[in-house]
Amino acid sequence: MTPPNTAQAGTPAYDIDAIRADFPILGRTMHDKPLAFLDSAASAQKPHQVIDAVSAVYETEYANVHRGLYQISEAVTARYEGTRETIRQFINAAHTHEIIYTRNGTESINLVAYSFGRNFLEEGDEVIITELEHHANIVPWQMLRDEKGIVLKVAPITDDGELIMSAFEELLGPKTKLVAVAHMSNVMGTILPIEDIIRRAHAVGAKVLLDGCQSVTHIPVDVQALGCDFYVFSGHKLYGPSGIGVLYGREELLNAMPPFMGGGDMISSVTFEKSTWAKLPHKFEAGTPAIAQAIGLGAAIDYVNGIGLDAIGAHEADLLNYATQKLSSVEGLRIIGTAPNKASVVSFTLDYAHPHDIATIIDRAGVAVRAGHHCAQPLMARMDVPATVRASIGLYNNRSDIDALVAALGDVQELFG
């Protein structure tokens, strides 16, 4: 397999021990064993730079944003709004006001389904997703289908977990109004050919939403170069706090879309007869936001930028290769998701033990993985497995983590094999 970034043999992408020292939780044990945390695709651990940034907000300058006429409120507002610029640069959006704060990737997609979908899609219009989507990029469109009578079409994937481009093209047509796809599969690690997808979708006049929750932590993203219409991701998988997510949308679209929720902070004026909306981005940000979490996300992006996504990608690609090789030699192990272009995730099954039993057993060896359907039940059905074990790699993982996983699978074999 050829991962997108390959470290030169023997040349570490960065000093992994120094990086690990930034993550306090990696110093703890689990069941008296060193913690081998291989579940970053579910939620990543936080470096002290993020923890300290969040603490500092509460300890030194916490107040509500956009309201207080006093120094600390102005200071925290500046940092909160400044983070929007950090995010803009991170994904190279054209404008800071194209960055909408949400709670998480799920809320970002729901915002688009609710505001864009309800107002610009009509009965018979088509939305295309793929077989490998997370439930967050399936269910909102089903709800819209049930409400508006749109048609939801599903582009198929191969047994290796790759999008079948020709089949996707056949689904595109004059009625296609939106293509909503994962940039990277949360279960298999497949990186989708989004440049092709966007080009073909735009050719029929459809808008494109990319679910970047998995990809944004591994791959540099330039939303202008890609030309996507919406890009969503969450903070907590990007080494930032939970409770903060991002919706990027093109200015023209966001301006045309009505608010998602009504309340404080999203208005320009309110009388009992009529209210008018605030300008972007605040039109979509009703109520007191996740202030410290947003600032924490800014610290996380600074941290990731400090290492560099290219170096992170190279380090993770090296570990993914190592993990794939080691796991492939385990008897009875089947890797689910073998696309040539994939990143940071290995899903697998063992032919003699259920994923839940595997996860319970290796937990006792200090190894944290996810087992289950990974919020992708249709994909499980497509790959004909009830569940998988998923080991996912973050910027702080090392070969010892992979070795601990493989060794712990020996315990599974001892009991079940």
Added chain:
Amino acid sequence: MSDELRELYQEVILEHGKNPRNFHASDDATNEARGNNPLCGDQLVIYLKLDGDKRVVDASFLGKGCAISMASASMMTELLKGRSQDEAQSLFEAFHDMCTGEDNGHELPDDVEKLQVLSGVREFPTRVKCATLPWHTMVAALQGEDEISTE
């Protein structure tokens, strides 16, 4: 490997997990229900055949799941045969208390002591539902419900 793991995965459980008893659908079931564990996606169907006196004359199941849920369903279907609906219900309550470690005054009858091998799940809070899903589903079937979910 830890003692808790060996306690959880006792030989009896592994054996039932690999070779589940009464693992088939039933054409003449009077009661059947589907159980879902949305956390893991496990699903199973419990088939019960009750006679005119509401006594279980046959019990079987089908489904996919972990060793704990398969063993629990397998042992449950073995033990249900010959019991009245009320007895099945109180067996469920005693089993549930055993798995969760709660004490609501329900004790397992002596003739079902073998279920004690599943008591190891008490040390694994995330796995209690694996053991109790077949039992919840059985109760749903007895009560005429089609489907239950553990959440």
